[in-house]
Structures are given as structure tokens and as C-alpha cells.
Amino acid sequence: MPKIQAATLAEHRATQRNALLDAARTMLTAGQVPTLADVAARTGLARPSVYQYFSSRHDLLVAVMEDVLPRWSTRIAEQMSRAPDPAGRVIAYVAANIELTQEGEHAVARALATALPNDELAARARVLHDQLKTPLVTALEDLGDADPDLTAELINAIVHSASRLVDTGTDPATVKSRVEELLTPYLRR
Known part of the structure; x- marks a missing residue:
């Protein structure tokens, strides 16, 4: 033993x-x-x-997903909570996602997407997406956004594109800076 x-x-x-x-x-x-x-x-x-x-391998991969995804959510929520205002929380949301991508977390999610059945991954990804989206929607509501759910989806599209750029070698600081430059006029209106 x-x-x-x-x-x-x-x-x-x-x-x-x-x-x-x-x-x-x-x-x-x-x-x-x-x-x-x-x-x-x-x-x-x-x-x-x-x-x-x-x-089984499947059980291992599901356990990895169940371990990684809440960490991602917690990290984003912590970073958002340190922002001084709703606009800062939105920027923190984007920045945290880019940092997590830079650290390899997005690669884990991408590898899991290829290894797990799509229906199982999709269901679990929806839960994470909703968890991540909630504080973003709240920040947008606090800004007085007319349709915070739609705006959150659009911001997530920017996050997805930013993550792809970082994954393919674009400097993360450059990506963060550019995204902030694009979002700031809307957030500070």
C-alpha cells in the first residue's frame, strides 16, 4: 500500500x-x-x-472542465469587483478574459471542446457563459444600458475575437489596449 x-x-x-x-x-x-x-x-x-x-478519460476531462471553468468565473468576478465604477468593471471583465487566455486557460477550453461530446460541452459552456455574463450585464445595467443582455453579447464577441488574437500570437497588452480604446467612448458616454 x-x-x-x-x-x-x-x-x-x-x-x-x-x-x-x-x-x-x-x-x-x-x-x-x-x-x-x-x-x-x-x-x-x-x-x-x-x-x-x-x-474513464471522459470522466477525467469532465472533471478538468468542472475545475477550470469556475476558476475562470471567480477570477473575472474578483477582477471586476476591484474596479471603481461600472465602466471599469466592463473593462476589467475584458482584461481578465484576455489575461486568462494569455495564461493558457482558453487553450484548455479549446482542447476540451475537441475532446468532449458537443452536447455535453455545450450544456456546461452555457452554464459558464451565463455565470460570466451576469456580472457583465449588471455592470451594463448600472451604466444605464438600454439592452444590457444584447450589449453583453456584443462585448463577448469582442472578447472572443481578442482571445483568438492572443491565441495566435498578438501581444496581449496591445489587444487589451485596443479593446479598451474601442469600448471606452461607449462606456464613458
């Missing part, structure tokens, strides 16, 4: 599971869709041990 590296068995299991998720996320960031054998090798666990945490 392997030696437990934590105070309790539950803590040990949580640490091992997180290590497996981190290994899978790292591989997804690099564009590789991992197998259970891949994450076992990367974490130093025996492949059969991985089955104690995930019954």
Missing part, C-alpha cells in the same frame, strides 16, 4: 486528485488531450491508481 502523504486519507485523496487534474490541465494547455495513462505517468502514479479517481 502506498504511503499517505497527508494528515488524513481524505486530504491525501484530494491532493492526488488535484495533481491528476493539474497534470491533465497542463497537457490540455499544450494542446494534448491526455489519457489516464498520460496523467498517471505525469504524476508518478500507477495507471490503475488513477482509476480510483476517474473511471
Whole structure:
């Protein structure tokens, strides 16, 4: 029996599971869709041990998505909460998304999109999209926007384009600056 590296068995299991998720996320960031054998090798666990945490590659990938997406949402909400006003919250929303793309989180989402069935990914992505959209819509409502849901969709289209530019090598600072330059006249009206 392997030696437990934590105070309790539950803590040990949580640490091992997180290590497996981190290994899978790292591989997804690099564009590789991992197998259970891949994450076992990367974490130093025996492949059969991985089955104690995930019954299949699909279960592993779903767990990665369920781990990554809330982090993305939390990060955006935290950055928005530090902004001094509604216009600043919108800019913070865009900036946080660009930063997350720069850090490789968008690559994880893109790799998951190719590895998971479209219907499952679409359903989970809708939930995340709604979670992300809520604070953006609230900021737009606070600005007095006539149709905050539509405006939020348009801003998300800009975020999507900005993310694609960063993914293809455009300097993230340049992209952020340009997006802010485009949005500021509307936000400060």
C-alpha cells in the first residue's frame, strides 16, 4: 500500500486528485488531450491508481472542465469587483478574459471542446457563459444600458475575437489596449 502523504486519507485523496487534474490541465494547455495513462505517468502514479479517481478519460476531462471553468468565473468576478465604477468593471471583465487566455486557460477550453461530446460541452459552456455574463450585464445595467443582455453579447464577441488574437500570437497588452480604446467612448458616454 502506498504511503499517505497527508494528515488524513481524505486530504491525501484530494491532493492526488488535484495533481491528476493539474497534470491533465497542463497537457490540455499544450494542446494534448491526455489519457489516464498520460496523467498517471505525469504524476508518478500507477495507471490503475488513477482509476480510483476517474473511471474513464471522459470522466477525467469532465472533471478538468468542472475545475477550470469556475476558476475562470471567480477570477473575472474578483477582477471586476476591484474596479471603481461600472465602466471599469466592463473593462476589467475584458482584461481578465484576455489575461486568462494569455495564461493558457482558453487553450484548455479549446482542447476540451475537441475532446468532449458537443452536447455535453455545450450544456456546461452555457452554464459558464451565463455565470460570466451576469456580472457583465449588471455592470451594463448600472451604466444605464438600454439592452444590457444584447450589449453583453456584443462585448463577448469582442472578447472572443481578442482571445483568438492572443491565441495566435498578438501581444496581449496591445489587444487589451485596443479593446479598451474601442469600448471606452461607449462606456464613458
